[in-house]
Amino acid sequence: MTDHALLLVNLGSPASTSVADVRRYLNQFLMDPYVIDLPWPIRRLLVSLILIKRPAQSAHAYASIWWPEGSPLVVLSQRLQQAMAPLWRHGPVDLAMRYGELSIEKALLRLAAQGVKRVTLAPLYPQFADSTTTTVIEEAKRVLRDQQLPLQLAILPPFFEQPEYLDALVASAQPHLAQGFDHLLLSFHGLPERHLHKLDPGGHCLKGADCCKTASLQVLATCYRAQCLRSAELFAERAGLQPGQWSVSFQSRLGRAKWIEPYTEARLDELGKAGVKKLLVMCPAFVADCIETLEEIGMRGQEQFQQAGGEELVLVPCLNEHPQWVTALRVLSERAPKEL
Numbered sequence: 656m657t658d659h660a661l662l663l664v665n666l667g668s669p670a671s672t673s674v675a676d677v678r679r680y681l682n683q684f685l686m687d688p689y690v691i692d693l694p695w696p697i698r699r700l701l702v703s704l705i706l707i708k709r710p711a712q713s714a715h716a717y718a719s720i721w722w723p724e725g726s727p728l729v730v731l732s733q734r735l736q737q738a739m740a741p742l743w744r745h746g747p748v749d750l751a752m753r754y755g756e757l758s759i760e761k762a763l764l765r766l767a768a769q770g771v772k773r774v775t776l777a778p779l780y781p782q783f784a785d786s787t788t789t790t791v792i793e794e795a796k797r798v799l800r801d802q803q804l805p806l807q808l809a810i811l812p813p814f815f816e817q818p819e820y821l822d823a824l825v826a827s828a829q830p831h832l833a834q835g836f837d838h839l840l841l842s843f844h845g846l847p848e849r850h851l852h853k854l855d856p857g858g859h860c861l862k863g864a865d866c867c868k869t870a871s872l873q874v875l876a877t878c879y880r881a882q883c884l885r886s887a888e889l890f891a892e893r894a895g896l897q898p899g900q901w902s903v904s905f906q907s908r909l910g911r912a913k914w915i916e917p918y919t920e921a922r923l924d925e926l927g928k929a930g931v932k933k934l935l936v937m938c939p940a941f942v943a944d945c946i947e948t949l950e951e952i953g954m955r956g957q958e959q960f961q962q963a964g965g966e967e968l969v970l971v972p973c974l975n976e977h978p979q980w981v982t983a984l985r986v987l988s989e990r991a992p993k994e995l
């Protein structure tokens with residue numbers, strides 16, 4: 656059987672580090688109502704304000720991490736696709752990006768033209784958020800509807816507590832853990848608090864420091880913060896870490912709204928001032944290294960930590976194309992349930 660494709664989807668990057676390409680990318684990304692979840696006129700106004708200064712700043716940041724082959728996020732995702740191809744025996748393995756080039760639309764049209772009948776859609780996000788998982792799924796469904804493509808979908812659910820993902824994370828971190836460190840910071844991508852409250856009709860979230868740790872199964876299903884804390888706890892347990900050796904924070908805040916805490920910037924300051932000399936940082940919300948890991952943590956975070964009194968910040972690479980991650984993703988994708 657060769658008519659069942661696997662479609663890997665990640666976030667996407669600008670086409671180049673030019674300010675014009677970065678502006679185009681940011682406009683598409685931030686105008687997505689799942690990312691900035693405000694009514695269109697307010698979103699348009701806010702994004703237009705962001706687009707005054709941000710493209711030049713981000714273009715500069717992208718230029719500092721860009722590879723000769725292109726954006727690290729895209730190149731690493733392509734390598735993952737190549738590594739997955741021989742393992743997925745049911746048909747082709749394709750790759751799409753939610754924003755920028757390699758669109759989901761083009762990928763689904765290409766697969767349908769190849770005679771594919773079923774597609775396992777794999778949003779490459781371990782923890783659920785509307786701004787990542789939902790927008791990928793909704794875009795794929797929109798394409799199937801608008802283009803009238805007769806494709807049966809299966810969808811890989813968020814895999815934040817799946818043993819295969821956690822074991823791959825431990826295996827990829829092991830060489831760094833083994834070299835010794837004073838503290839391990841698990842820095843997840845942040846999210847505006849508003850996004851959590853929207854998916855929390857029972858009013859559970861953000862009621863206290865521990866609310867997400869004690870989340871019921873129902874809350875855990877959609878609470879991004881709860882899923883991050885769960886991934887972190889399970890990782891620490893599997894890696895044999897002691898309480899106090901590690902902590903969690905949230906990075907990449909944008910704008911003035913309140914985002915989920917603790918902020919990574921604040922933790923880097925606290926840890927440096929508290930006498931931590933060697934700090935390991937892992938970013939388990941990203942499966943591929945990107946601007947947010949390489950520049951925000953590896954460059955700016957490093958500088959900030961040293962200014963606060965720390966000596967060395969070691970950024971543990973994301974799962975990228977680690978062989979155990981490739982095997983894990985195959986197993987997780989095989990299990991993905993069919994959409995009815």
Ligand SMILES: C=CC1=C(C)c2cc3[nH]c(cc4nc(cc5[nH]c(cc1n2)c(C)c5CCC(=O)O)C(CCC(=O)O)=C4C)c(C)c3C=C
Nearest residue numbers: 666667668669690713728784786787844909940945946947
């Ligand atoms: C309101 C703004 C944003 C939300 C909400 C958000 C959620 C979110 N994003 C990721 C993963 C990635 N984000 C990346 C870059 C990035 N993110 C935002 C804003 C929001 N993200 C911006 C403006 C940017 C662009 C870079 C910049 O200008 O700072 C990336 C990397 C892309 C790359 O090309 O390398 C990833 C990956 C998650 C997982 C998430 C919610 C949980």
Ligand SMILES: [Fe+2]
Nearest residue numbers: 666844907947
């Ligand atoms: Fe982001």
Ligand SMILES: [Fe+2]
Nearest residue numbers: 860867878881
């Ligand atoms: Fe919560």
